[in-house]
Amino acid sequence: MEKNDKRLTQNSATSEELQTRQAVRTARTEAQNAEKKAAKRKKAAPEEDSQPLFNPFFGYKKRRFPIWQRLIALISLCAIALVLGAMFGYGGLGHRSPWAVFQTATWQHIFDFLKTN
Known part of the structure; x- marks a missing residue:
């Protein structure tokens, strides 16, 4: 009987642990999706104050060999x-x-x- 009790407590602990892991995963994916949506909104409607009118270094890529x-x-x-x-x-x-x-x-x-x- 004692062995069965230990198995039951282990199974319940693992099921609780799996549920918390799943909750953490879903919360993480929801947060990532919210960040993606916020980034899309910023790209769709850029603010005039955040970007200068002319930037001479726009699109500059660092060369491998100077x-x-x-x-x-x-x-x-x-x-x-x-x-x-x-x-x-x-x-x-x-x-x-x-x-x-x-x-x-x-x-x-x-x-x-x-x-x-």
């Missing part, structure tokens, strides 16, 4: 392309060592060739 980072990336990519192009032109097309581009004697020869003609 302009200065983009400029640095562009300049560095151009420098890399220039170096690789010089290595390919002197080494691949000129049939010489591509690493000779970094020697000052090579550039002196190129400038002398351009000045004489």
Whole structure:
């Protein structure tokens, strides 16, 4: 008999607990619905005092990469392309060592060739 009494008290406690949980859930959903309705009302009829007439930052989205980072990336990519192009032109097309581009004697020869003609 004692076991049955314990089960009954446990069942009644769990049923009361379930009812309170359900009440909390319904109260929460009702509060969320009320907030949604209030937000819709505010969107439908905006007040003139709450919003300025002109806002230069309206619709501004923060960039992932700022302009200065983009400029640095562009300049560095151009420098890399220039170096690789010089290595390919002197080494691949000129049939010489591509690493000779970094020697000052090579550039002196190129400038002398351009000045004489």
